[in-house]
Amino acid sequence: MRELTATGQNVNEAVESALAQLNTTRDRVEIEILDEGKKGLFGLFGSRKAAVKVTLQPNPIEEAKAFLQKVTTNMGLDVVIEAEVDGKVITFKLSGSKIALLIGKRGQTLNSLQLLTQLVANRHSKQYLTILLDAEDYRQRRNDTLVNLAEKMAQKVFKTKKEVALEPMPSYERKVIHTALMKYNRIETYSSGKDPYRHLVITLKKIM
Incomplete structure (x- = not known):
């Protein structure tokens, strides 16, 4: 966070x-008026300049990217990070060698x-942001795997007439499976556990 006083x-x-010195815009700063100034007599005698303190607010995307860069560097990885912004959804695409270390098991x-x-980004944001990380298109490959799993488990439920509990997953992965099974009128899904x-x-x- 940077701040300076200007007159x-x-x-x-x-x-x-102040904005020129910080090389930024009004929407990125907080402004505190220290002195509104005074023109003085005939604009000369007793005049006093206006003074403000301008604080540059952290950019949540830049802060999140810096956090990612620090973590990956500390892991000994040379990773290239690209950010894609779609409204309030920010996707960071990671690429580089040994990327499997960043993905981990499943x-x-x-x-x-x-x-x-996401915690880092929202700590510096005035509106809630959704952060997504993708490494070498892992998310798409994972989505394809989840859709295939959904189809397989649905067939198992049809055959055995018994419910099937899947392994723990984050909410967006559960949503992928839920969406994939919406086409089946006789199937329903629900989340369980904490x-x-x-x-x-x-x-x-x-059947009612």
Whole structure:
């Protein structure tokens, strides 16, 4: 967080001076008026310049990216990080050597890092942001695996007439399976348990 004090013939001029020095815009700063200034007699005698304190607010995306860079560097990895912004959803795409270390078994390491990165971003944001991490297109491959799993488990439920409980998954992975099974009129899904053990259950709909 950077801040500085600037002066001008009036408040607006002082603010513009501060913005120029910080190389930023008004929406990125907080402004505190220290002195509104005084024109003085004939604009000369007793005049006093306006003074403001302008504080540059951290950019949540930059802070999240810096956090990711620090973590991956400490892991001994050389990772390239690209950010894609879609409204309030920020996707960080990670690429580089030994990327499997960032993914972990069934994406557990990537999911944990995603949660931490989201906490960092929202600590510096005035609106809630959703952070997604993807490493070498792992998310798409994982989604394909989940859809295939959903189909397989649905068929098992049809055959055995018994519900099937899946392994614990983060909410967005449970949503992938739920969405994939919406086409089956006789199948329903619900979540059970508490995080980090919350899991999805696939069952036949009860006939009323």
